[in-house]
Amino acid sequence: MEQDDPLSESGIVTLETVVREPGANAPVIKVENATKAFLTPDQGAMVALQDINLDIPYGEFVTVVGPSGCGKSTLLKLIAGLTPLSGGRILYQGAEILGLNTKVGYVPQESKLFPWLNLEENVAFGLDKKRYPRQQREQQARHFIKLAGLTGFEKYYPAQLSGGMGKRASIVRALAYEPPVILMDEPFGPLDAQTRMILQDELLKIWEQKRQTIVFVTHDLVEAVALADRIVVMTHRPGRIKDVLRVGMKRPRDIFEIHRQDGFDRAYGRLWNIFRHELNIKRA
């Protein structure tokens, strides 16, 4: 709470965010040898992430998969600058992230809507008064509430929404102010299969329009393949990147018929092979 935000205040990163750069090959996020250790309850050190190297170019949809506890959430928190690195560094548009990275949107694993604000106020929270005049703010909030299928619930407080509704609201809260990079931590985790597909479809549609850079953590292999340009596969503790797979499927994709699309089987097969390997090691 105390730490300042050197990125926005020293002006290293300009306020006008660039979604699609001309030199689109340059990474928007560059993770270099990032290591993160936590203090264990008995005062020891537990390495959650070790030597992570990852380049994420502009407009890419990256999914991150890995076993529970391998450090996926931690990786997102590091990119957002929510917690300091133990080693290595992370660059945003070439500048090292030293404090909070306000250029990224963040969808936490629990929805974390502000309980004291109603749905409308929650969704509009990130809409800066300077960038969005009042009318536009309202319009934008309405639009995204509709996307989430929550029209009619504008005045509801989070405690009055179901878990899934809250989750949807939390996703559109991050989408609404259109940050150039969005980090999503298992956003569809607790939803039923049907809602999940609809939301995946909707997310892809939004993304195809806006081409924001998305880093999407999931433990669902089908979801990882269906959404991604690239899949980052992580190993069990200490978390390392085991492999990065490129998904060669065409866009736009049809989420509802994803199994029948060209390239799905191949990508899924490769991903599954890596996972099966992990399982074998554990069994031995």
Next chain:
Amino acid sequence: MAEEMTQEQARIEPSSGVRAVAREELSKRRIWVPLIRVAVIGGFLGLWEAASTWWMEPFLISSPSRIVNSMIQGFQSGDLMHNTWVTFQEIAIGFPVGAICGIALGFSFGRSKNLAEIFEPIIIALNGIPRTALAPLFIVWLGIGLWSKVGVVFLLTFFLNFFNTYAGMRQMDQEYVDLARLMGAGRWKLTFRVILPAIAPYMFTGIRTSIPFSVIGAIVGEFVAATEGLGFFIRMSAGLFRTADVFVGIIVLMFMVIAMDKIAEMIERKALRWQARTDHVTIQG
């Protein structure tokens, strides 16, 4: 997100039948609860009146009828009004100032680790002083009039608000602050749209627990040395064995506390509308 999934939109309006049943249950309770309450109070007052008439000396325990008489007289002569006004003033200055200072300090302690580390032991030590014992000192410092009582009220209000607000700050979920800052919230927005609402339940606990203590502060101050005020009135009446007047003073104080608490409760209800309210945890049925 698509139109098909807006099942929730078809909000189920309870049928009039369902609502009627619900309302009937509610109204049944609404009749019984106050009825029993009135019976309990009436029984107690009747017993009191009987006791003072037949079994005990009226100057020891007075009686409801005597108290009502004294009260009417007191209001008519303007005496009671005046003393009530004096005490009210002491609280009306000391309480809000104490509450605001306590909340502000609790907030700053929560925001600044350094501040908290330096001053926390000092504050805890100060809190160890029985605060009403300081009342005579306040008389020495601030005189026999209004301000010494305001000082005692302030002191009693301040610490309760400070500790509650600080407790709220310490349990505040860091993730809310982080999220707000990621979404570009500046200092102002962070304070008023995130932190204060998040700790509001604690702030209100502080405010509401400190209400009776603020009244205690005023009365203790007046007990020690005063020429007017309800505390002075009670002490003087007791000295003259005017027991009924003592009770009159106590009753006025009681209503003062109740009124303040009701107002605080109303504001709290409004401010904490977002909380899913549980009036009673239901364990059975």
